[in-house]
Amino acid sequence: MGNELLEKYVLFRHRDVEDIHKIDGYTANDGYTALKKALETMKPEDVTNVVKNAGLRGRGGAGFPAGVKWSFIPKDIFPKYIVVNADESEPGTFKDREIMTYNPHQLIEGIIMCAYAVGAETAYIYGRGEFRTLFLGRLQEAVDEAYAKGFLGKNILGSDFSMDLYLHLGAGAYICGEETALLNSLEGLMGQPRSRPPFPAVEGLYAKPTVINNVETLTNVPPIVANGADWYHQFGTERSPGTKIFSLSGRVNKPGNYELPLGTPIRYLIEECGGGVIDGKAVKGILPAGASSAIVGPEALDVTMDYEAMAAAGTMLGSASFIIMDETVDAVWAAEKNVKFFKHESCGKCSPCREGSFWLTSVYRKLREGRGSKKDVEMLETIINQMEGNCFCLLGEFTVPGVRTSLALFRDEYEALARNGDEMAQPDHNLVLAEQMLNSQSKV
Numbered sequence: 001m002g003n004e005l006l007e008k009y010v011l012f013r014h015r016d017v018e019d020i021h022k023i024d025g026y027t028a029n030d031g032y033t034a035l036k037k038a039l040e041t042m043k044p045e046d047v048t049n050v051v052k053n054a055g056l057r058g059r060g061g062a063g064f065p066a067g068v069k070w071s072f073i074p075k076d077i078f079p080k081y082i083v084v085n086a087d088e089s090e091p092g093t094f095k096d097r098e099i100m101t102y103n104p105h106q107l108i109e110g111i112i113m114c115a116y117a118v119g120a121e122t123a124y125i126y127g128r129g130e131f132r133t134l135f136l137g138r139l140q141e142a143v144d145e146a147y148a149k150g151f152l153g154k155n156i157l158g159s160d161f162s163m164d165l166y167l168h169l170g171a172g173a174y175i176c177g178e179e180t181a182l183l184n185s186l187e188g189l190m191g192q193p194r195s196r197p198p199f200p201a202v203e204g205l206y207a208k209p210t211v212i213n214n215v216e217t218l219t220n221v222p223p224i225v226a227n228g229a230d231w232y233h234q235f236g237t238e239r240s241p242g243t244k245i246f247s248l249s250g251r252v253n254k255p256g257n258y259e260l261p262l263g264t265p266i267r268y269l270i271e272e273c274g275g276g277v278i279d280g281k282a283v284k285g286i287l288p289a290g291a292s293s294a295i296v297g298p299e300a301l302d303v304t305m306d307y308e309a310m311a312a313a314g315t316m317l318g319s320a321s322f323i324i325m326d327e328t329v330d331a332v333w334a335a336e337k338n339v340k341f342f343k344h345e346s347c348g349k350c351s352p353c354r355e356g357s358f359w360l361t362s363v364y365r366k367l368r369e370g371r372g373s374k375k376d377v378e379m380l381e382t383i384i385n386q387m388e389g390n391c392f393c394l395l396g397e398f399t400v401p402g403v404r405t406s407l408a409l410f411r412d413e414y415e416a417l418a419r420n421g422d423e424m425a426q427p428d429h430n431l432v433l434a435e436q437m438l439n440s441q442s443k444v
């Protein structure tokens with residue numbers, strides 16, 4: 001169930017082919033033939049060009065074209081690095097771990113081709129700390145198998161190209177999925193973001209040119225190189241080509257990962273793949289990009305899941321982690337949960353995020369404990385207005401859309417929780433202080 005729109009899986013090939021996680025199973029099913037083609041018949045820039053022409057967009061959230069990113073890497077600076085972002089900490093996202101567990105060689109083959117394309121000899125897969133078992137088990141086994149068969153190491157497949165691939169685990173922090181914090185963590189520094197520019201393509205790992213791509217992005221590369229850019233364009237829309245893995249969770253009958261062409265309507269994901277909403281309840285809200293999402297209501301069910309249509313609907317595709325709220329879900333409870341996540345994961349480097357997420361959780365707690373007033377509901381707006389555009393990195397900015405859209409869509413639930421008029425509520429001196437502090441805050 002879930003791939004009726006695809007004849008065969010492009011990324012989740014393990015669902016069609018047994019044992020593809022083992023190197024013999026992978027090579028028996030065309031595995032590493034794209035790499036052979038690239039090394040034997042293509043120049044490095046040809047590989048970049050085919051990825052560029054395919055229109056492959058980064059699957060880590062921003063949707064930046066992968067081939068364009070690779071073309072930014074300077075040719076004359078050495079060494080250069082590939083860093084694979086396998087942090088996958090966005091609530092509701094659980095696609096990369098399925099690739100790494102069940103189809104790891106397709107990812108490894110994609111990494112080798114990316115390294116060949118940009119002239120890098122060292123690559124790292126950076127995973128969050130919770131992936132310890134996966135990294136010490138399945139994924140490491142696949143890397144060892146690739147070395148043993150000559151797909152990694154010196155003179156790959158008898159060519160002049162050599163490279164090494166290492167697995168690295170962080171300690172488990174959402175901010176370490178942000179590419180510059182990830183680089184700091186990989187270098188052994190505190191996982192806090194760096195200023196950009198310089199961008200990692202110019203000054204990345206150890207201040208050298210670095211490509212950072214998501215696991216799913218690079219897993220697309222072998223089939224693109226094997227079959228060509230036109231083949232890839234048969235899936236998806238003109239500006240969002242290809243297939244995408246949608247992680248579906250929340251109040252649906254069959255949560256899970258579903259690989260579908262980009263441009264498939266949200267309704268298809270929920271009803272055909274997810275078996276509809278539990279107990280046939282109505283959809284109340286959809287978070288298409290996990291906790292970072294602007295929430296959209298049921299009127300968005302026929303919006304197509306591609307970068308452009310989701311933005312036009314007032315939200316974003318992000319890493320495509322669709323969390324479904326039904327009519328039984330308490331909207332204020334749900335928003336509070338997200339805000340607590342952001343407060344917990346704030347790295348503390350800048351005050352709009354560190355303080356803003358703290359005060360948001362305080363106001364939510366007050367409201368949910370029945371101690372709030374309408375003024376507190378307005379305070380939520382004041383806080384997010386102060387945070388928006390002032391945070392050092394996107395983690396802080398991601399806190400805002402969920403609160404703003406929750407307030408807009410479910411205002412009645414907030415007001416029902418708030419006390420009836422300011423005069424009934426005791427002044428909360430902490431919140432008065434927060435308001436003063438936020439009003440006097442300068443831009444970071």
Ligand SMILES: Cc1cc2nc3c(=O)[nH]c(=O)nc-3n(C[C@H](O)[C@H](O)[C@H](O)COP(=O)(O)O)c2cc1C
Pocket residue numbers: 057058059060061062063064066085086087088089090174175176177178179180212213214215217218393394395
């Ligand atoms: C707070 C935060 C968390 C992020 N977490 C991830 C993550 O877990 N995995 C990921 O691939 N990208 C994540 N990103 C996006 C990365 O910064 C970066 O854009 C991405 O790895 C680039 O790869 P792509 O071009 O293949 O999408 C995150 C960004 C932010 C701001």
Ligand code: SF4
Pocket residue numbers: 175193345346347348349350351353354391392393394395396397
């Ligand atoms: S917005 Fe500021 S405090 Fe929040 S994670 Fe980014 S740098 Fe850290």
